[in-house]
Amino acid sequence: MQKKAKARTYHAHRERQRRRILDAAQSLFIEQGIERVTMAEITLSSGLQPSTMYQYFSSKDDIAWELISELLAATATRVKQRIEGAPNALAVITAFLEFMADELSGNQAAVRFLAEFDARYAHDWPVERLLTLESQIDPQPFRFFTDLIRSGIADGSLRADLDPELTMHAVMNAVIGAQRRLASLGRKVEVEYGQPVDRLFRETLRILLLGLRAPEASTIKSSNTRKRTARKRSS
Amino acid sequence: MQKKAKARTYHAHRERQRRRILDAAQSLFIEQGIERVTMAEITLSSGLQPSTMYQYFSSKDDIAWELISELLAATATRVKQRIEGAPNALAVITAFLEFMADELSGNQAAVRFLAEFDARYAHDWPVERLLTLESQIDPQPFRFFTDLIRSGIADGSLRADLDPELTMHAVMNAVIGAQRRLASLGRKVEVEYGQPVDRLFRETLRILLLGLRAPEASTIKSSNTRKRTARKRSS
DNA sequence: TCAAATTCGAAATACCATTTCGAATTTAAG
DNA sequence: CTTAAATTCGAAATGGTATTTCGAATTTGA
Numbered sequence: 001m002q003k004k005a006k007a008r009t010y011h012a013h014r015e016r017q018r019r020r021i022l023d024a025a026q027s028l029f030i031e032q033g034i035e036r037v038t039m040a041e042i043t044l045s046s047g048l049q050p051s052t053m054y055q056y057f058s059s060k061d062d063i064a065w066e067l068i069s070e071l072l073a074a075t076a077t078r079v080k081q082r083i084e085g086a087p088n089a090l091a092v093i094t095a096f097l098e099f100m101a102d103e104l105s106g107n108q109a110a111v112r113f114l115a116e117f118d119a120r121y122a123h124d125w126p127v128e129r130l131l132t133l134e135s136q137i138d139p140q141p142f143r144f145f146t147d148l149i150r151s152g153i154a155d156g157s158l159r160a161d162l163d164p165e166l167t168m169h170a171v172m173n174a175v176i177g178a179q180r181r182l183a184s185l186g187r188k189v190e191v192e193y194g195q196p197v198d199r200l201f202r203e204t205l206r207i208l209l210l211g212l213r214a215p216e217a218s219t220i221k222s223s224n225t226r227k228r229t230a231r232k233r234s235s
Numbered sequence: 236m237q238k239k240a241k242a243r244t245y246h247a248h249r250e251r252q253r254r255r256i257l258d259a260a261q262s263l264f265i266e267q268g269i270e271r272v273t274m275a276e277i278t279l280s281s282g283l284q285p286s287t288m289y290q291y292f293s294s295k296d297d298i299a300w301e302l303i304s305e306l307l308a309a310t311a312t313r314v315k316q317r318i319e320g321a322p323n324a325l326a327v328i329t330a331f332l333e334f335m336a337d338e339l340s341g342n343q344a345a346v347r348f349l350a351e352f353d354a355r356y357a358h359d360w361p362v363e364r365l366l367t368l369e370s371q372i373d374p375q376p377f378r379f380f381t382d383l384i385r386s387g388i389a390d391g392s393l394r395a396d397l398d399p400e401l402t403m404h405a406v407m408n409a410v411i412g413a414q415r416r417l418a419s420l421g422r423k424v425e426v427e428y429g430q431p432v433d434r435l436f437r438e439t440l441r442i443l444l445l446g447l448r449a450p451e452a453s454t455i456k457s458s459n460t461r462k463r464t465a466r467k468r469s470s
Numbered sequence: 471t472c473a474a475a476t477t478c479g480a481a482a483t484a485c486c487a488t489t490t491c492g493a494a495t496t497t498a499a500g
Numbered sequence: 501c502t503t504a505a506a507t508t509c510g511a512a513a514t515g516g517t518a519t520t521t522c523g524a525a526t527t528t529g530a
Binding site for chain 1: 268270351357362365366369404406407416420421423426427428430436439441
């Protein structure tokens with residue numbers, strides 16, 4: 001009574017089973033967090049037996065890892081779409097930050113999942129495994145960031161005193177850290193800070209951009225050139 | 236043969252036991268992370284029996300919570316020392332950020348402990364419990380932050396277009412998020428970003444400060460002489 | 471000296487991840 | 501169609517861990 005679907009081949013069948021497990025686990029993880037989901041729930045929800053499930057994944061962590069890998073890959077694709085066509089370095093960075101804000105608003109649960117994953121595994125990650133993940137997303141992240149800052153300084157959209165080897169990494173870490181913290185704390189932020197998550201995060205991004213942007217680009221250079229107040233409010 | 240110390244009273248004895256447990260747990264948590272420490276290790280390390288331990292704390296989480304509470308209180312004290320005497324709002328914020336950087340450099344394990352705690356419990360925290368913690372540290376955090384931004388705008392050390400109700404909370408969240416992420420990832424950051432933790436974090440802070448600082452005010456008058464403030468804020 | 475509080479020791483309970491194994495079912499291949 | 505290999509099932513076993521229980525021993529306060 002178990003096989004209603006007609007698997008043409010073992011391989012196709014295995015693929016389907018695997019996906020069934022991953023989908024079930026993803027829903028559960030995102031709803032409840034990795035910690036509180038039991039293997040029994042995953043097997044139940046995917047309609048398999050424990051013994052069968054362990055023929056596909058060797059542990060709960062194994063499943064979580066696979067899901068993260070897929071999630072990051074999908075995210076990377078969307079990021080690339082968002083930043084392509086940006087006219088200069090500042091625009092690329094702005095587009096990226098806006099992407100992060102939209103992710104937080106629209107996929108808060110997924111961001112929380114990422115945060116929990118990091119917290120759970122960061123300590124014991126084999127570095128190579130981390131690098132595998134990273135390189136899946138961008139084969140040359142160092143180069144990309146470094147070049148970005150350099151070109152921004154060259155085209156005058158970024159401050160001249162930024163450090164190409166350093167700044168973009170620092171900003172990335174801050175943005176990711178801030179985003180995940182907000183996603184993890186969720187509604188509690190509004191209690192702690194008295195402001196909605198989305199507004200807080202966008203204000204963070206605004207400040208960071210103000211710190212990156214070349215002074216001429218947003219406000220005055222010396223005492224009395226034209227002054228354009230940075231208006232970003234009330235959007 | 237267990238009582239070598241002469242407890243004058245039950246109460247004093249209980250205090251000592253309690254502290255013994257907390258100290259043992261703290262070392263273990265900070266060394267290995269909350270997750271991987273077992274109750275058996277804590278009881279062993281504190282020289283008690285499980286049954287005795289459960290007369291002091293109802294669970295591992297209970298111990299962790301108590302430790303966090305102490306840790307936050309101690310941190311708050313040090314923060315206050317660091318920021319007192321700062322001549323204006325920008326200086327207060329700068330001092331605070333430097334404090335955060337020093338914490339990361341000097342107590343990375345403790346920061347990682349905080350990060351793990353947040354990740355573990357953020358989802359289920361009863362909000363009241365969170366607020367109890369917060370208020371232990373600062374009875375009026377909203378007011379303080381709001382006033383800080385206001386006074387910085389007034390004395391010309393901060394940009395005029397900051398939002399007193401929002402900006403400082405946003406910066407706090409970003410700084411804490413960035414700090415804890417770096418502490419959690421630890422040495423792996425250097426693999427991922429190719430830069431030491433400390434440099435990355437300080438660069439983050441620099442960018443944030445650049446974003447907060449009033450454009451004219453690269454050098455500020457430390458005196459609070461009331462210069463005619465050019466108020467540009469509507470509403 | 472006695473009653474209450476505390477601790478000990480050891481075993482018991484409960485939950486969960488993961489494994490084992492033999493029987494049943496499905497697939498691939500001759 | 502037949503059969504061997506792969507897969508799944510079902511159910512029970514294993515092992516680790518948190519937490520509890522309980523009676524005996526010890527310590528404290530009065």
